[in-house]
Amino acid sequence: MTQKNYYITTPIYYVNDKPHIGHAYTTLACDVLARFKRLDGCNVMFLTGTDEHGQKVEKSAEVAGIDPQAFCDRVSQSFRDLAATMNISNDDFIRTTEPRHVTAVQALWQKLAATGNIYLGKYAGWYAVRDEAFYQEDELQDGPNGQKLAPSGAPVEWVEEPSYFFRLSAWEQPLLKFYEENPGFILPASRRNEVISFVKGGLKDLSVSRTTFKWGIPVPGDEAHVMYVWLDALANYITAAGYPDTASEKYRHFWPADLHMVGKDILRFHAVYWPAFLMAAELAAPKRIFAHGWWTNEGQKISKSLGNVIDPVGLVDEYGLDQTRYFLMREVPFGNDGDFRRSAIIGRINSELANGFGNLAQRTLSFCAKNTGAAVPQPGELSEADEALLAHADSLHPRMGESLDVQAIHTALQHWFDLVDAANKYIDVEAPWTLRKTDPARMLTVLWCLLEAIRQLAILAQPFMPASAAKMLDQLGVSEAARSFAHLGEAGRLRAGTPLPAPQGVFPRHVEAAAQEG
Structure with missing residues (x-):
């Protein structure tokens, strides 16, 4: 081809x-x-x-x-x-x-x-x-x-x-x-x-x-x-x-x-x-x-005379590189004007990256570290809920691609976050911590499905948050050679027994420094 x-x-x-x-x-x-x-x-x-x-x-x-x-x-x-x-x-x-x-x-x-x-x-x-x-x-x-x-x-x-x-x-x-x-x-x-x-x-x-x-x-x-x-x-x-x-x-x-x-x-x-x-x-x-x-700053037009010019290097220093990249692409329908607000960037970092994607990966990988011998588990027969999560993950690439082909970058990220949301709901409903006692084989299947959803999320996060996505893929044991979109879906499914390195948080919460006392 x-x-x-x-x-x-x-x-x-x-x-x-x-x-x-x-x-x-x-x-x-x-x-x-x-x-x-x-x-x-x-x-x-x-x-x-x-x-x-x-x-x-x-x-x-x-x-x-x-x-x-x-x-x-x-x-x-x-x-x-x-x-x-x-x-x-x-x-x-x-x-x-x-x-x-x-x-x-x-x-x-x-x-x-x-x-x-x-x-x-x-x-x-x-x-x-x-x-x-x-x-x-x-x-x-x-x-x-x-x-x-x-x-x-x-x-x-x-x-x-x-x-x-x-x-x-x-x-x-x-x-x-x-x-x-x-x-x-x-x-x-x-x-x-x-x-x-x-x-x-x-x-x-x-x-x-x-x-x-x-x-x-x-x-x-x-x-x-x-x-x-x-x-x-x-x-x-x-x-x-x-x-x-x-x-x-x-x-x-x-x-x-x-x-x-x-x-x-x-x-x-x-x-x-x-x-x-x-x-x-x-x-x-x-x-x-x-x-x-164009961007405004806290509702005001940006101008040198107002002294409210936003320095992108300052944003990276304060909030982190990939967090800044994610926010700028996520916050505003691409093509429209947008308003930069500190509360908005902190909200996106904490609710979507730290609590959303970061927490999903951290609790899944930590659970695997303790309960599956720090390796990708062997799934059993898939339930309807499992199939639905995997189908959602497998459909993400074409949907994001269609959005990006018309430069609807915010829509592509919304599709991405919808899967984060779906996977978080799935883990709460399936409750692997309960299955550990009641149905250990089912627990392994649920964890495998979660790891597979996280793998596809991480691969598709690479254009937006390259360094963070790479860290996430490292923790999933995904080789450098298996990170292109050709490995999405069934072509790149996680293999049981693949070692999983010790999990480390990728998206820390942003905590505002305490105000200086006068």
């Missing part, structure tokens, strides 16, 4: 400041999906990286008193460090200042020019440095002291300069046709409707070069211009796939990308500009853009 290829990307993160919870959230969602696909037997390429050009970076470097490249090197490293802290399994990390990217973007520009999609003109209009975006007059709002503001709240300035333009207006109808023929291209559905409405409102040609600053990729043949940062940044996805060598094995395997994961604030660039650039360059568009929501 041919191995399926799967290419997933985060947006590349802008290096004007250090990473925050939004960056961790997007990257973590991609990591979960990439790990799930790998365990499912796919050949995965998972890309993340940093977007390092543009006026905003040039200004941030100036404020820091260092040259732009040194500034980018420093901030880009902080994104690599975050990926390591969060146990992210990316296969590549791209920087837009790399030679491979400069080569790819200049090749894309030349292709767009050769197909007549780029022309030289003059730009006069409103530009927001903070957003690196142009805005129409009717999109602006009035701010304090007569200042005009972009819809994002960023201040805008009037810019007049020579500029190359991309013929975006020519791609209005082809884009609408593409959206109609590919209904799953933009998810969630509410975001798809927003994009279609925006395109139907009319597309104007897009300014794709600047002459008033220098920190960017030079336009081929006209080095007075640097490329607009979004044309430069979006092309990272094809750079990493091997462009401009479209005949390479890598490009043929991985382009078009299966999924670009983005925050809702950059959906327009990915769902309108990017497919238009690709169509104009006679390249395939990606298969899906998924736009997720």
Whole structure:
């Protein structure tokens, strides 16, 4: 059977400041999906990286008193460090200042020019440095002291300069046709409707070069211009796939990308500009853009001025890595906005991980350590309740897979937790501690069924909580070679007599440190 290829990307993160919870959230969602696909037997390429050009970076470097490249090197490293802290399994990390990217973007520009999609003109209009975006007059709002503001709240300035333009207006109808023929291209559905409405409102040609600053990729043949940062940044996805060598094995395997994961604030660039650039360059568009929501902090919008920015490294230090990963993926319907609350993360850790899955495994394994010779017991004939629990466990992989294929990560985790819940009810009803005295053979069957449910839960927890799931599988005596999804269900059933190591708790309860007395 041919191995399926799967290419997933985060947006590349802008290096004007250090990473925050939004960056961790997007990257973590991609990591979960990439790990799930790998365990499912796919050949995965998972890309993340940093977007390092543009006026905003040039200004941030100036404020820091260092040259732009040194500034980018420093901030880009902080994104690599975050990926390591969060146990992210990316296969590549791209920087837009790399030679491979400069080569790819200049090749894309030349292709767009050769197909007549780029022309030289003059730009006069409103530009927001903070957003690196142009805005129409009717999109602006009035701010304090007569200042005009972009819809994002960023201040805008009037810019007049020579500029190359991309013929975006020519791609209005082809884009609408593409959206109609590919209904799953933009998810969630509410975001798809927003994009279609925006395109139907009319597309104007897009300014794709600047002459008033220098920190960017030079336009081929006209080095007075640097490329607009979004044309430069979006092309990272094809750079990493091997462009401009479209005949390479890598490009043929991985382009078009299966999924670009983005925050809702950059959906327009990915769902309108990017497919238009690709169509104009006679390249395939990606298969899906998924736009997720934003986090607030205890009900408040997160902002530097309020001092309530959530540092993901701080969360990991306080609550644990896998606990943080689980909470971020579990708490909010993926695609919606979410509110970070301390009480919520502590509640999930204690009720679902410690009392739910952790306690289920701990009491089952501890009971086996004392009553089955610290080995997997030999089951007898299965009852209806046993069959029901095993059928539930065996059906979990396809149900989680279906949810993750539409990026419903929270739904996949709900399916997972439903089995935790079912297994806890089963142990309470079957009561192996009573069977030990009344029906020891039946006790062995119940314990085997519980161990088998825990095995499948642990295998399917790997994309979400890799280190904790590995510890759990170690305690079940499951070899490294038997942890892929091919071993779920009957194919990997626990064998009687397999030694079980001494059980150790994997999910401790989170206890708040006592408040300091004044």
